[in-house]
Amino acid sequence: MACGPWPPIFCAEVTNVTSPAPLRLADYSAFVKTLKSKGFRGETTIAASDRVVLATDNSIYQLLPDAVAWPMDEDDLVLIARLLDEPRFHGIVLRPRGGGTGTNGQSLGNGLVVDCSRHMTGIIEINAEQGWVRVQTGVIKDQLNAALKPLGLFFAPELSTSSRATLGGMISTDACGQGSCVYGKTSNHVLNLRVVLVGGEILETRRAPLDRTIKGRAGEVLACLDDISASQADLIAARFPKLNRSLTGYDLAHIRDGDTIDPAAVLCGSEGTLGLIAEARLNVLQIPKAAALILIFYPDFQSALRDAREVAVLGATSVETIDSRVLGLAREEPTFSAVAHLFPQAGAQGVNIVEFTDNDPATLAARVTTLVAQLASLPARLAMTVADGHEVELVWGLRKTAVGLLGRAIGDKRPIPFVEDCAVPPENLEPFIAGFRAILDREGLAYGMFGHVDAGVLHVRPAIDLTDPAQEPLIRRITEAVEALARSHDGLLWGEHGKGVRSEFVPEVFGPLYPSLQRIKATFDPRNQMNPGKIATPDNGPLWKIDEVPLRGQSDRTVLTALRTEYASAFGCNGNGACFNRTLDDVMCPSYKVTGDRRHSPKGRVGLVREWLRQGGPDGRADPQFEIEVKQAIDGCLSCGACTSQCPVRVDVPSIRSLFLDSFYRRHRRPLRDAALTHMEGLLPLAAKFRWGFNLMTNGPGAALMAAIGLTALPSMPKQSRGLRWLRQADIARLDPKVDVVLVPDAFTQFFEPQVVADLDVVLARLQKKLWLAPYRPSGKARKVLGRLAGFSRQAEIQKDSLKAIAATGVPLMGLEPPVTLSYRTDYPDDMPAVALPQQMLAPLIAALPARTSEMAVRLLPHCSERVLGAGATVEWRTIFDRLGIRLDIPATGCCGMAGMWGHESTNRAKSDEIFGHSWKAATAPGADAILATGFSCRCQTKHMTGTELQHPVSLLRQLLEAPVAMKG
Numbered sequence: 016m017a018c019g020p021w022p023p024i025f026c027a028e029v030t031n032v033t034s035p036a037p038l039r040l041a042d043y044s045a046f047v048k049t050l051k052s053k054g055f056r057g058e059t060t061i062a063a064s065d066r067v068v069l070a071t072d073n074s075i076y077q078l079l080p081d082a083v084a085w086p087m088d089e090d091d092l093v094l095i096a097r098l099l100d101e102p103r104f105h106g107i108v109l110r111p112r113g114g115g116t117g118t119n120g121q122s123l124g125n126g127l128v129v130d131c132s133r134h135m136t137g138i139i140e141i142n143a144e145q146g147w148v149r150v151q152t153g154v155i156k157d158q159l160n161a162a163l164k165p166l167g168l169f170f171a172p173e174l175s176t177s178s179r180a181t182l183g184g185m186i187s188t189d190a191c192g193q194g195s196c197v198y199g200k201t202s203n204h205v206l207n208l209r210v211v212l213v214g215g216e217i218l219e220t221r222r223a224p225l226d227r228t229i230k231g232r233a234g235e236v237l238a239c240l241d242d243i244s245a246s247q248a249d250l251i252a253a254r255f256p257k258l259n260r261s262l263t264g265y266d267l268a269h270i271r272d273g274d275t276i277d278p279a280a281v282l283c284g285s286e287g288t289l290g291l292i293a294e295a296r297l298n299v300l301q302i303p304k305a306a307a308l309i310l311i312f313y314p315d316f317q318s319a320l321r322d323a324r325e326v327a328v329l330g331a332t333s334v335e336t337i338d339s340r341v342l343g344l345a346r347e348e349p350t351f352s353a354v355a356h357l358f359p360q361a362g363a364q365g366v367n368i369v370e371f372t373d374n375d376p377a378t379l380a381a382r383v384t385t386l387v388a389q390l391a392s393l394p395a396r397l398a399m400t401v402a403d404g405h406e407v408e409l410v411w412g413l414r415k416t417a418v419g420l421l422g423r424a425i426g427d428k429r430p431i432p433f434v435e436d437c438a439v440p441p442e443n444l445e446p447f448i449a450g451f452r453a454i455l456d457r458e459g460l461a462y463g464m465f466g467h468v469d470a471g472v473l474h475v476r477p478a479i480d481l482t483d484p485a486q487e488p489l490i491r492r493i494t495e496a497v498e499a500l501a502r503s504h505d506g507l508l509w510g511e512h513g514k515g516v517r518s519e520f521v522p523e524v525f526g527p528l529y530p531s532l533q534r535i536k537a538t539f540d541p542r543n544q545m546n547p548g549k550i551a552t553p554d555n556g557p558l559w560k561i562d563e564v565p566l567r568g569q570s571d572r573t574v575l576t577a578l579r580t581e582y583a584s585a586f587g588c589n590g591n592g593a594c595f596n597r598t599l600d601d602v603m604c605p606s607y608k609v610t611g612d613r614r615h616s617p618k619g620r621v622g623l624v625r626e627w628l629r630q631g632g633p634d635g636r637a638d639p640q641f642e643i644e645v646k647q648a649i650d651g652c653l654s655c656g657a658c659t660s661q662c663p664v665r666v667d668v669p670s671i672r673s674l675f676l677d678s679f680y681r682r683h684r685r686p687l688r689d690a691a692l693t694h695m696e697g698l699l700p701l702a703a704k705f706r707w708g709f710n711l712m713t714n715g716p717g718a719a720l721m722a723a724i725g726l727t728a729l730p731s732m733p734k735q736s737r738g739l740r741w742l743r744q745a746d747i748a749r750l751d752p753k754v755d756v757v758l759v760p761d762a763f764t765q766f767f768e769p770q771v772v773a774d775l776d777v778v779l780a781r782l783q784k785k786l787w788l789a790p791y792r793p794s795g796k797a798r799k800v801l802g803r804l805a806g807f808s809r810q811a812e813i814q815k816d817s818l819k820a821i822a823a824t825g826v827p828l829m830g831l832e833p834p835v836t837l838s839y840r841t842d843y844p845d846d847m848p849a850v851a852l853p854q855q856m857l858a859p860l861i862a863a864l865p866a867r868t869s870e871m872a873v874r875l876l877p878h879c880s881e882r883v884l885g886a887g888a889t890v891e892w893r894t895i896f897d898r899l900g901i902r903l904d905i906p907a908t909g910c911c912g913m914a915g916m917w918g919h920e921s922t923n924r925a926k927s928d929e930i931f932g933h934s935w936k937a938a939t940a941p942g943a944d945a946i947l948a949t950g951f952s953c954r955c956q957t958k959h960m961t962g963t964e965l966q967h968p969v970s971l972l973r974q975l976l977e978a979p980v981a982m983k984g
């Protein structure tokens with residue numbers, strides 16, 4: 016098979032990124048079987064779905080691996096490395112993988128993916144007194160910092176991907192980010208590494224004189240590094256640029272210090288090309304006790320860049336600059352409302368965010384006051400604001416999303432990373448960026464910019480449609496122009512995000528030192544089995560080139576345009592990996608948190624659906640086994656909708672799930688439980704007439720029948736109650752917009768918790784409002800979730816038309832159950848009238864009451880569909896309870912695990928219970944005068960799991976408004 020310049024090991028993947036040759040697959044099948052036979056304790060797979068999910072990262076490339084291994088510990092890594100030395104497996108290559116968020120294909124390729132993020136996640140030791148930690152390399156940075164925070168410590172530097180970046184990945188790319196001028200790169204904090212070498216030996220790095228008693232490959236490595244660092248010292252000193260970011264990986268400049276050497280210098284940033292990192296001992300720092308931000312707004316981006324140089328010398332911890340495009344996207348974020356007062360200049364085209372820290376809050380406050388007066392003289396600025404306390408964290412949280420925000424589509428074009436981390440001396444950044452913008456402007460491209468101006472790094476992502484073959488040449492043309500521009504300003508093409516596919520530029524950048532890199536590679540990895548094609552080869556073999564590696568757009572364009580439009584959200588995923596967040600009290604993707612399986616993440620699911628579409632799935636042409644694996648991943652989705660707002664590019668997995676299921680069940684028989692769930696909303700009025708029979712079915716002998724069709728009757732499943740016949744039915748002729756409110760009933764409160772409606776009626780009466788009840792009609796939400804899209808559209812049209820007639824009277828509509836109420840906004844046609852959540856309508860009414868006092872402390876647990884709306888979804892509840900003198904605590908929680916009917920399906924019950932334990936178990940523990948939950952499913956789940964009955968906030972409001980009044984003052 017001819018492969019041009021590629022070595023044979025890459026041939027199958029270059030010619031076909033989704034169907035590796037059977038011979039390659041057989042080789043890896045034998046390898047993983049042998050691993051298991053020799054005692055490998057972790058997991059291995061050659062399943063198509065696992066491999067497809069790992070074929071992409073956050074880059075423009077797509078390369079299908081042959082197999083995947085998730086090692087359990089260092090011993091498993093040794094087994095893998097030892098097998099590589101067996102002659103029959105000399106053709107096997109490894110692709111070590113961390114968080115999978117690389118922007119340059121660092122971990123992509125054919126071969127065996129070695130992923131430590133699933134099991135090797137132990138924080139082994141924390142030595143607070145000496146300021147270090149010892150960890151396995153699958154630990155996520157945010158998880159480490161959460162463990163360190165109670166001790167007043169943290170691990171630097173700060174990354175925008177810290178919620179999913181593994182420490183092994185950070186070491187392998189020598190990651191750095193915000194504040195790097197103060198905190199440096201990851202390598203500046205690496206004390207020791209335990210690295211498994213090809214053949215299975217352990218190299219434990221430390222800075223020490225060469226120990227010639229060490230034999231084997233480890234001894235050869237140490238001798239090689241000692242010789243190169245000594246014999247090439249003058250060339251290294253002359254060749255390496257004096258940059259904060261410098262040359263990540265194979266860092267010859269820092270191997271030697273006097274008579275000592277440290278192998279970690281070449282391992283940090285080596286992108287898995289030298290060995291398998293098993294464990295690391297890392298330096299940790301004291302958390303500054305106080306921080307403040309000065310935000311400076313400008314009429315144009317270049318002015319912000321020019322001033323950034325002056326600001327950077329004032330002793331700032333970090334200086335970040337963002338442009339108008341990123342600013343505009345930030346304003347659309349749910350979290351923006353909490354910091355909107357800090358961004359008053361809507362017309363600003365650039366912002367400098369300047370951070371100052373100190374261990375003395377008073378000293379910092381005085382310093383900031385002085386600096387604000389000093390910076391007021393900057394001639395180009397439009398305005399300036401100051402953030403302190405919790406606001407600092409909120410602003411940086413918004414800034415962290417900037418990388419993902421830039422990935423949002425601009426029409427058919429998508430902002431993509433490939434030249435986005437150039438590093439130049441900070442004093443050259445402003446003219447460099449002017450030249451960079453000129454290159455992109457000549458090509459007529461849109462783009463956004465943000466970055467670390469104090470370190471001379473600015474992230475730039477041009478918007479290109481790589482499903483259009485005519486636009487592919489832009490990758491080479493722009494890269495070469497930008498690389499030359501960076502060199503002309505004494506900079507580098509890569510300053511932060513590694514080399515990966517850009518390795519073709521390594522020989523030119525290292526020049527006469529490149530043979531030393533090859534010698535290091537040959538000593539560590541003589542047969543080129545460790546992530547070949549990246550950084551260096553052990554001989555004169557080729558390195559990867561930016562336009563000779565399969566692009567994701569090449570695969571996507573084989574899907575019919577109509578399908579790409581219909582499944583647009585799936586094709587919009589840029590692989591930023593925000594859904595790999597493992598923080599248990601965060602709402603993003605509970606199914607991934609409970610499984611640790613990336614197929615059960617939003618990125619995994621949409622990647623599988625894209626491949627299913629490419630195979631012709633909607634026409635029944637997809638590989639049957641692969642389609643089953645896609646279905647399994649889809650079934651694991653709770654349809655909670657967190658991805659629709661928490662994903663920076665707004666991947667909408669619930670909608671994709673509906674489309675897939677609608678197509679799948681046109682060709683396959685639906686399970687009986689689907690029929691039961693589909694018709695539940697419509698049949699409940701009939702069941703209400705025979706409540707005793709329904710309750711017997713769900714709580715008595717009929718539970719066995721439910722179990723038989725795949726549903727489980729929980730001990731806490733509520734019984735049907737007497738309906739809402741007592742409440743006034745909406746009569747358009749009698750409605751008064753000045754005093755009336757119309758409740759849009761949902762199936763849960765209408766038939767299971769009518770007392771909540773009764774409480775709402777009383778609350779509104781106390782506020783001089785009369786509650787009417789709209790005619791009960793199915794919302795269609797169950798049909799949407801189950802992929803019965805035609806039926807959902809019919810029900811949605813009927814409900815919409817009914818509510819439009821009521822809304823035309825001017826009377827506001829309100830819903831009680833958050834997921835149903837919010838589905839009217841997200842799932843219904845654009846001309847659907849607004850249906851408010853109760854807090855949105857009650858907050859201004861209660862604000863008009865005299866302020867009250869109370870000793871009561873209340874804990875509120877919003878439904879996850881509200882949490883994903885950001886602070887704006889809970890601010891009204893705070894307004895309400897503050898007015899009534901109630902101390903309101905809203906702890907961070909993820910999903911309760913029920914998610915409508917998902918937790919009632921017997922196949923999901925164990926996962927549902929585990930998800931509840933992630934954050935809701937602690938959140939529902941005693942410790943407040945009252946615990947409230949806005950979601951029916953949350954209250955149902957809590958009663959099942961703990962026996963505790965939570966109140967709806969409206970029910971507590973009734974009690975408060977009916978109680979004797981204690982006025983403030």
